Amino acid sequence: MSKDEILEGQRLKTIAHGAGLTFIGSVVGYGLKYILSIVLARFLGAQMVGLYFLGQTITNLAATISRAGLDNGVLKFIPSYQVHGQEEKVKVVVVETLGFTFGVSILISTIIFVTKSWVARFFEVPGLVKIIPFFAIALPFVNLMTVAAALAKAFKRIDYSVIPVNIVQPLLNLLAISLFFLLGFRIFGALVAYILSLVLTSFLSLFYIRRLSPGKYTRKGFLQIGSLVIYSLPLLLVSFLNFITMWIDTLMLGFFKGAFEVGIYNAAVKTATLSSFILVSFNAIFAPTISELYSKGDMKELGRLFQTVTRWIVVFTWPMFLFILLFSKDIMLLFGKEFGIGSTALTLLALGQLVNSAVGSVGYLLVMTGWQKLMMINTLGICFLNILLNYFLVPRYSIDGAAAATGFSNALFNIVMLIEVAIILRVQPYNVKFLKPLLSGVVASLIVLLLNSIVPAFDSVIVFQAIFFIAIYMRIMLAMRLENEDKVIIESVLRKLIIRGGSIG
Structure with missing residues (x-):
């Protein structure tokens, strides 16, 4: 085995290990949030759950603005101070970031509370005025949790970031909501449960940050917030554009249609985006590898890793898309009978997500290789396109129009970046090895469709269908033989499981 092959294998193991850590937290988090969405929809119905999601969306917009990009800014300042041994400045950044964010959040929460009637009239959604005050109370704690998670990442403690946000908060929210629903409370119980889960998770996050930066905090030298805000404000624009996109x-559905449509549409969104955690998991660890290889000028190795990582992403996301395509209506009915009309929207959104996954880490390839301005232009352009398409399609086609606008914008955004990466960096993610997962998915789909047509009882339980479909897909994949790089990731994961299992067996 050559030196280059050994180095490539080591990088693949690193990516597999890092993606696995993020993957576990993401799977649990997305799973809990998805179950929570089903519980909310089942107990509240499309109209009330639409109010809940619309209020939450408005609050998240306010939260993005009130953070002023500081959750991204700390990722630069804290590591920089740590490298130079300036621990006092690290503490300054921690205290001032949390204090500034909480103070601005209180101010914006007050403004939201005072203007709640105007906001409700703007959307012309009955009942929204009663929902907004609860989310205004939640706003400061949303930001405390988010900024604390960013601080944990800056300290290179991904577990302290993932556990509170991805596991603790959705789990507490689900448990509290279930308890309130059992006690007979409906929307009031859901709102109080949301606030309680955020308050408790915020305290846990602050406890983690205190452990990461122990010692005495003084007011000496508290002069960093100005520099931090100036640096972070451009990042706020990026965060704002991403949020709008x-x-x-x-927001358009709430403005043009109403809470009922918002409720059904958000059920489709949460289902279609279930697969996104796979791309996020691989991006989290592949991004620094991109920067490393590009700085060394090793574009050949970067191209090979790009192809391998993208294929891994497709291996996991392709069957999820196909299953949604086959059973979109059955999946939507999990939320309740009235949600069945969202099946077309689910398919359109899932198609956009598939393109997002199928192009791999193209966004990070641009950012990590010095093309941030081009990425900004891309984001700005797609944001305006998404707004225009939603503006014209939502009034005419309702939830299907929103899904078509968003799905198309998402797909076009990623295709444009794929072309830019191919032209600028001269790398592309595809090779003949992609045929294996693609063919496996198609064959598995045909087998499931055949069983549906000849075995009437087969389509009675959607969970059973999902397990059977994945089992068939994986069996076909294995029958086609694994690639060498596939063996690397599987061996790495199995070794990790065996070590953690210890005495098991």
């Missing part, structure tokens, strides 16, 4: 469909 992600949530303009929900």
Whole structure:
């Protein structure tokens, strides 16, 4: 085995290990949030759950603005101070970031509370005025939790970031909501449960940050917030554009249609984006590898890793898309009978997510290789396109129009970046090895469709169908033989499980 092959294998193991850590937290978090969405929809119905999601979206927009990009800024300042041994300045950044964010959040929460009637009239959604005050109370704690998670990442403690946000908060929220629903409370119980889960998680996050930066905090030298805000404000623009791109469909539906449509649409969104944690998991660890290889000028190795990582992402996301395509209506009915009309929207959104996953880490390839301005232009352009498409399609086609606008914008955004990466960096993610997962998925789909047509009882339980479909897909994949790089990731994961299992067996 050559030196280059050994180094490539080591990098693949690093990516597999790092992605695995993020993957576990993401799976649990997305799973809990998805179950929570089903519980909310089942107990509240489309109209009330639509109010809940619309209020949450408005609050998240306010939270993005009130953080002023500081959750991204600390990722630069804290590591920089640590490298130079300036621990006092690290403490300054921690205290001032949390204090500034909490103070601005209180101010914006007050403004939201005072203007709640105007906001409700703007959307012309009955009942929204009663929902907004609860989310205004939640706003400061949303930001405390988010900024504390960013601080944990800056300290290179991903576990302290993932556990509170991805596991503790959704789990507490789910437990509290279930308890309130059992006691007979409906929307009031859901709102109080949300606030309680955020308050408790915020305290846990602050406890973690205190452990990461122990010692005495003084007021000496508390002069960093100005520099931090100046640095972070451009990042606020990026965060704001990303938020608008992600949530303009929900806001437009609330404005042009109503809470009922928002409720059904958000059920489709949460289902379609279930697969996104796979891309996020691999991006989290592949991003620094991109920077490392590009700085060394090793574009050949970067291209090979790009192809391998993208194929791994497709291996996991392709069957999820196919299953949604086959059973979109059955999946939507999990939320309740009235949600069945969202099946077309679910398919359109899932298609956009598939393109997002199928192009791999193209966004990070641009950012990590010095093309941030081009990325900003891309984001700005797609944001305006998404707004325009939603503006024209939502009034005419309702939830299907919102899904078409968002799905198309998402797909076009990623295709444009894929072309830019191919032209600028001369790398592309595809090779003949992609045929294995693609063919495996198609064959598995045909087998499931055949069983559906000849075995009437087969389509009675959606969970059973999902397990059977994945089992068939994986069996076909294995029958086609694994690639060498696939063996690397599987061996790495199995070794990790065996070590952690210890005495098991």
